[in-house]
Amino acid sequence: MKKRVFISFDIDNDEGTKRMLTGQANLPDSPFEFKDNSVKAHLTGDWKEKVRRRMDNVDVVVVLCGTKTHTADGVAAELTIAKEKGKPYFLLAAYTDKPCSKPKTATSSDKLYRWTWDNLKKLIAGQR
Template sequence: MADPRAFISFDFDHNETEKTLFVGQSKNSKTPFSIQDWSAKSSMPQSKWEAIVEEKIKKCNMVIVLVGKYMASATGVKKEIKMAKNNNVPVFGVYVGGANTTSNLPDGLSRTRVVKWEWDKIAEMIDKMMGEGKNK
């Protein structure tokens, strides 16, 4: 089987650096998944963005949310989580940018589904996600 495809959801205003590092490190980790970098490259109307992102999420096996300190203001992340759930795509989070178990989580993401940025923990969550949702 090909490596699972992961859509990365992150707070563009606060965690773009962490997203770049996460994607880069994933290529050198032994964690078996591929990341689809489908970030919007230009500004577009909200309805067009939503349609494009939802189609991209549907093509993935899971959504990985990079949970930073300012998740409460990340409205796009909340929408991406909702899109994933509406399409039966499992979601989990990874703490980044100094966020931890006391940080705010976006709506729809349970604290029990968020792990530290440690590749063995991320690999465990990927295995778990592959047993859920449309992947079963």
């Protein structure tokens, strides 16, 4: 059974890499299906509560880390919510040719993993 994935990412800077990641869910040997992700449009009411409800329907949270993720308050909040809900998560470097940063709410023990297809399959399977 495929894992249901929530992708947390910096919408202002990493939309293109997020599209590539969701596209990988369509590959024949993909271990995951794209379920939900960060939103740019303002959610009416308590957006954090709505993200909490969205995370109820996923198995793992992928935090896609780009060059400015450390400044993305939404990504920091989504990581906090994932931790509060006890959702397994991992940090994935969005680029191999640029320095990638962790969200403000990541800990020093949160490893930033290199994005390769083999790595992604292992990480989704819980090998971290």
